[in-house]
Amino acid sequence: MIFNEKVFRFFILSTMVFNVIDIIVTVKVIKYGKFDENNPFMKMFLSMDGIMPFILIKTLLICGGLYFIYKKRDKIMSQIGAYLCFCFYWALIVHFYYFLCCK
Numbered sequence: 001m002i003f004n005e006k007v008f009r010f011f012i013l014s015t016m017v018f019n020v021i022d023i024i025v026t027v028k029v030i031k032y033g034k035f036d037e038n039n040p041f042m043k044m045f046l047s048m049d050g051i052m053p054f055i056l057i058k059t060l061l062i063c064g065g066l067y068f069i070y071k072k073r074d075k076i077m078s079q080i081g082a083y084l085c086f087c088f089y090w091a092l093i094v095h096f097y098y099f100l101c102c103k
Helices: 005-031 040-046 052-071 076-101
Strands: none
Touching (some): 005 040, 005 052, 052 076
16 A cells, blocks of 8 residues: 555545535536636536536546445555545646635
8 A cells, every 4th residue: 555544544535625625616606606617517507597407427536436436446556546536626626725815
């Protein structure tokens, strides 16, 4: 194992928290704000009536992927995947903070 169980769980749970933050910021700033969604797949769900299709798909995709990563947590690729998911979402949250709060 590359990471111990405690660090691996931290990556998984932090990614879930980052996903919730991403959903809140996306709905507030993109759906009801002045910015556009760059992801064409998620833009389709964001443009539907209401926000529930977007929230449902986003939650299912991220949590479903993390579930499979967690089930195979003894494999090196799953540990690398959990680490990369954490890093990408952390970078996204820093990006949100910088562009929404600092500019």
